Amino acid sequence: MATVLVVDDDRVVSQLVAALLRTKGHKVFTAFDAVQGLMQAKRNPPIDAIVLDVNMPGGSGEETLRKIKMSTQTQNIPVIILSGSIDAAGQDRVITQGAAAVLFKPLVPEELLAAIDAAL
């Protein structure tokens, strides 16, 4: 089982994602903004995957993704982008920047769990 970091300022979404992941036996940490997320991403023992909201206070998901992929400590962690509004160009950007997958809100549990399984 994996350790997953969920970064989303929406507590409803964060709680839902965390609960879904825990049902599969994953250990879950949560962060509610980009700054917290970046700090948590560098925790030890290491994070195996990150679920990242694209719209958050303290820096957009895209910016956070860039920082994750620029840091030698975190660049190999697969990042699954979660968004309620990302357009096709935005999807292309985040995939180019290294996102493992893009999922849309409202969350579909099967899609989330499949994306996590594929990323690990």
Added chain:
Amino acid sequence: MVDKTPGPPFQVAGGLLSGVKPSDNGDTDTLDEPALMTVVGGDRKLAGELAQLFLDDLDNRVAEITAAVEARQVDRLRAAAHALRGSAGSLRAGNVRDASGALESIASSGSLEGAIHALNTLDLALASLRPRLAKMTGRA
């Protein structure tokens, strides 16, 4: 993005929820409970926790949306409406999701034309949703 602030501030008379009579008829447009239960894998406790989190944040979110409309701040409105839309969508609260989405779209257009009407629609949707969620939390 440019924060467009032309003209005098809007006055949102009476604030949200004034004079609105909520309906509690179990309709799935207000809250699609079967869909939500599917999302949470039938876990009623989790559904209740999500409902409580939504309700805990709701007043602040609505206040932010109202303040953004009154101050005619489109970027602020877009962000606040987007946040509420995301939460409502996750809970399968369709009417609130759609009303928030309408406000987000209005803000994204750069104009606030229709914002008061959209705010009233959100007001009505929330008035129906609140008791449904409160019931799910077991605190109604």
